[in-house]
Amino acid sequence: MVFFSGAGISAESGIPTFRDPLTGLWALQDPEKLETANAFREDAALVWGWYLWRRAQVSRALPNAAHQAIAQLAGTREVIVITQNIDDLHERAGSEQVIHLHGSLAQPKCFACHRTPTAFSFEEPNAREGLRIEPPRCPRCNGKLRPGVVWFGEQLPAAEWKRAVLAVKDCDVLLSIGTSGVVFPAAEIPTIALRAGAYVVHINPVQVAHPSNRELCLVGRATEIVPALLSLIGLPIDDRVERPVP
Ligand code: OAD
Numbered sequence: 001m002v003f004f005s006g007a008g009i010s011a012e013s014g015i016p017t018f019r020d021p022l023t024g025l026w027a028l029q030d031p032e033k034l035e036t037a038n039a040f041r042e043d044a045a046l047v048w049g050w051y052l053w054r055r056a057q058v059s060r061a062l063p064n065a066a067h068q069a070i071a072q073l074a075g076t077r078e079v080i081v082i083t084q085n086i087d088d089l090h091e092r093a094g095s096e097q098v099i100h101l102h103g104s105l106a107q108p109k110c111f112a113c114h115r116t117p118t119a120f121s122f123e124e125p126n127a128r129e130g131l132r133i134e135p136p137r138c139p140r141c142n143g144k145l146r147p148g149v150v151w152f153g154e155q156l157p158a159a160e161w162k163r164a165v166l167a168v169k170d171c172d173v174l175l176s177i178g179t180s181g182v183v184f185p186a187a188e189i190p191t192i193a194l195r196a197g198a199y200v201v202h203i204n205p206v207q208v209a210h211p212s213n214r215e216l217c218l219v220g221r222a223t224e225i226v227p228a229l230l231s232l233i234g235l236p237i238d239d240r241v242e243r244p245v246p
Pocket of ligand 1: 012151206
């Protein structure tokens, strides 16, 4: 089984999605001003402050019942998680095989020499939305550190993409959870699975695909549907994640 997750899986942990009409980050902010290399060149403090605020949100958040159910399932069969999310909630729930297609908030890298500093600690516990914070400098070349995430116009990390495609081509079932499926190439993942002969199940409060003989949509929230679905296939579910079947 392969899980493919987007911002919707972390929504119930209190981390905003991007495209939900009222609460999504892109309903309130212009991504061009915050998530491009040009934005960082023009105002690095604005961009670094924005990511520190997002990092502070993530560090206060806890994995929810959907993250936990997926991690528990890995104890019973081979499970790979491919995520577009830059948070670490799958890992904190206990998932070990997690492929981050869009990078991670936890690993900044140098804007100039592209290296990842070996030891780095984030120092802005009071970061809040709109606060401009100068990025720290690279210990090797003194360039500005940038978040280790994929920005608009950038390539996905090649090794992660290759691992993801191999896993998807080899899976029996792909569960795609909480993604609008509009950002490519990540959004190709369900199609790659279908072409390789797998079943694809979308879990989302919104109907995000047209059902066909190998593709179906379970309409609802991740914390309701994922634990219920996985309990149906024999997962021993403890009290923390038990939910009525919707
Ligand atoms: P979006 O914000 O585009 O979509 C979030 C999806 O989650 C929507 O389809 C919602 O209906 C769904 N959703 C909301 N609440 C949910 C819940 N409780 N349970 C399940 N689903 C729920 O987020 P992504 O598809 O992840 O890229 O966005 C893809 C990429 O766009 C992100 O990785 C980011 C962004 O720009 C980069 O940072 C490169």
